Amino acid sequence: MGGRRSILKDYAWISIPVVFLIPVLLLSGHHDTPAGMVEQGPLLFGRAALDSILETSGGRPVIVNFWATWCTPCVMELPHLDELFREKEGGVAVVAVDLGDPSLEALLGFREGMNLAIPVVWLDEEQASSLKKDLALPDVLPVTLIFDEGGEEMTRVAGARSKGFFMQAVDGSAGGIEDDGESGESPELHVNVVGNQSDSITIRLLETAVELAGEENVDFYDPGTVSDSLAMVELHLPFTGAPYAQPCVGSACGRPAGNSGELLEVVDGLLD
Amino acid sequence: MVQFASLLLSNLYFKGWLDGSIFTGRTKIFPIPGLHCYSCPSSVLACPVGSLQNIISSEGFLGGLSSGRADALVILGILGILLALGFLAGRFACGWICPFGLLQDLLYRIPTPKFTVPATWRNAKYAILLLFVIYLPMFVRRVPGAGGDPWFCKVICPSGTLTAGIPLVAYDGGETFQLGFLFSWKVAVLLVILVWSVTSRRPFCRTICPLGALWGLAGKISVFGMRVDDSCVRCGKCRTVCPVDIAIFEEPNSAECIRCGRCIDACPVNAIHHDTGGEKVARGR
Numbered sequence: 091m092g093g094r095r096s097i098l099k100d101y102a103w104i105s106i107p108v109v110f111l112i113p114v115l116l117l118s119g120h121h122d123t124p125a126g127m128v129e130q131g132p133l134l135f136g137r138a139a140l141d142s143i144l145e146t147s148g149g150r151p152v153i154v155n156f157w158a159t160w161c162t163p164c165v166m167e168l169p170h171l172d173e174l175f176r177e178k179e180g181g182v183a184v185v186a187v188d189l190g191d192p193s194l195e196a197l198l199g200f201r202e203g204m205n206l207a208i209p210v211v212w213l214d215e216e217q218a219s220s221l222k223k224d225l226a227l228p229d230v231l232p233v234t235l236i237f238d239e240g241g242e243e244m245t246r247v248a249g250a251r252s253k254g255f256f257m258q259a260v261d262g263s264a265g266g267i268e269d270d271g272e273s274g275e276s277p278e279l280h281v282n283v284v285g286n287q288s289d290s291i292t293i294r295l296l297e298t299a300v301e302l303a304g305e306e307n308v309d310f311y312d313p314g315t316v317s318d319s320l321a322m323v324e325l326h327l328p329f330t331g332a333p334y335a336q337p338c339v340g341s342a343c344g345r346p347a348g349n350s351g352e353l354l355e356v357v358d359g360l361l362d
Numbered sequence: 363m364v365q366f367a368s369l370l371l372s373n374l375y376f377k378g379w380l381d382g383s384i385f386t387g388r389t390k391i392f393p394i395p396g397l398h399c400y401s402c403p404s405s406v407l408a409c410p411v412g413s414l415q416n417i418i419s420s421e422g423f424l425g426g427l428s429s430g431r432a433d434a435l436v437i438l439g440i441l442g443i444l445l446a447l448g449f450l451a452g453r454f455a456c457g458w459i460c461p462f463g464l465l466q467d468l469l470y471r472i473p474t475p476k477f478t479v480p481a482t483w484r485n486a487k488y489a490i491l492l493l494f495v496i497y498l499p500m501f502v503r504r505v506p507g508a509g510g511d512p513w514f515c516k517v518i519c520p521s522g523t524l525t526a527g528i529p530l531v532a533y534d535g536g537e538t539f540q541l542g543f544l545f546s547w548k549v550a551v552l553l554v555i556l557v558w559s560v561t562s563r564r565p566f567c568r569t570i571c572p573l574g575a576l577w578g579l580a581g582k583i584s585v586f587g588m589r590v591d592d593s594c595v596r597c598g599k600c601r602t603v604c605p606v607d608i609a610i611f612e613e614p615n616s617a618e619c620i621r622c623g624r625c626i627d628a629c630p631v632n633a634i635h636h637d638t639g640g641e642k643v644a645r646g647r
Contacts, residue, residue, distance in 0.1 A: 099480065099482070100482050101482070102480065102482065102483070103480075103482050103483040103484070103485045103486040103489075103569070104486070104489070106483065106486035106489075106490070106569055106570065107486055107489040107490050107493055107494075110490070110494065110517055110518050110551075111493075113516075113517040113543070113544065113547050114494075114498060114502070114513055114517055116543070117504065117511075117516075117517075117544070118502050118504055146509065148420060148421035148422075148509045149421050149422055150421075
């Protein structure tokens with residue numbers, strides 16, 4: 091008995107590392123769960139969060155998607171990226187960077203209904219403009235950059251793309267990707283104008299939009315009418331309480347403009 | 363005094379405590395010789411144990427090491443700095459520099475009943491070094507295709523909880539950080555170790571610290587060591603002042619010794635000395 095007790099005493103120290111193994115076992119028990127199965131990915135703030143995602147991508151291809159809640163094609167595109175992220179089970183790092191919302195509230199409200207597994211990074215206006223400058227991003231959304239395993243940028247596209255496009259982009263070799271975005275003739279400018287027709291700013295926005303894009307390429311929505319507001323929800327056009335015009339070329343959109351001068355400026359950037 | 367000065371020097375980014383940010387300057391490439399979280403708001407140096415795990419846990423680390431990939435080879439630099447210190451004077455940094463050692467020294471001054479820690483428990487820190495700093499970060503993958511986790515930092519390190527985890531969460535109100543089981547676990551580990559430090563001498567250094575384990579092993583053959591000469595009367599005064607509870611006359615070459623030198627001052631017959639390998643060789647002849 092005495093001998094057994096002394097052996098127990100001699101090896102009691104083993105209990106120290108064993109106790110610390112408890113959380114390891116609890117946490118690593120899910121190691122076969124693909125990263126993409128999580129319900130909602132993290133919402134992160136600031137440029138540092140984005141940089142840290144890029145730095146820790148650990149030899150995987152990285153898709154960085156720039157979007158905003160008011161950008162209809164962006165919102166249509168995000169579920170494709172999310173599906174790809176879930177299917178690749180951690181083999182590809184995907185991050186959606188909100189580059190165009192002036193306030194965090196817009197993103198928070200929007201995110202509730204999206205259920206995205208990919209991490210979303212929110213940048214304030216200052217950080218967004220410095221990032222745009224650093225990466226030489228065009229003044230449209232969505233823009234997607236794809237980096238290879240070594241961190242080299244291999245693809246850059248403006249405008250929304252399909253899941254198949256991104257699959258091919260990360261699987262295929264660098265450079266050899268078919269652009270399925272806008273093949274054939276170049277797409278035309280299209281402007282959605284939101285406001286009340288009795289309002290002078292809205293009328294001027296409409297006139298400018300028609301001048302720029304032609305009558306057939308301008309759609310008008312009055313949030314005061316039921317049918318228009320339903321259509322706005324469908325298209326993810328924001329309800330801001332003020333009139334605006336949102337120009338798009340194909341599936342790439344410029345930020346909503348609040349007056350004619352701003353609209354001209356945004357369209358200029360869009361057509362560049 | 364030296365311990366307080368080291369604490370101050372490695373924590374010069376006071377602004378971090380004002381706004382809950384973390385220093386990200388160039389000095390953070392250099393590991394502090396001691397256990398001190400690099401996410402501590404004021405820390406300007408890197409934690410050597412955290413850095414080791416970070417590199418070991420990176421995806422394809424072993425392959426990267428063998429093919430000479432730069433991010434894997436960084437580990438040689440960190441190990442080089444650590445082992446250079448270890449081979450020079452064993453665990454001296456534990457006694458002179460490590461802020462968590464200082465904290466335990468201070469806690470032990472609180473007057474309460476005191477208890478000894480069984481000598482065999484020293485072995486635990488070697489198991490923790492092998493398991494939590496090397497094996498688990500290298501091989502456990504919770505996200506397929508991504509790197510591993512720094513498990514020592516994640517489930518044990520009380521210094522990280524105290525100097526980084528709790529302050530950062532306090533600043534953030536728990537909004538960005540997802541507080542959960544792990545946070546509660548680590549706070550519990552911290553509390554146990556803090557209370558244990560009041561009743562026993564440096565329990566963390568002796569039973570858990572993987573950095574102490576690494577330096578202790580190197581200290582077995584370090585240039586600067588301790589020597590007890592024949593005038594020793596085995597009175598045991600050295601042990602009563604020893605922060606790691608060793609009888610230096612029984613094991614002058616102990617991997618536990620943190621070279622603090624308190625035994626030298628306490629010895630009534632001046633039998634204990636700092637020693638260099640050169641003298642050992644000379645004595646051996």
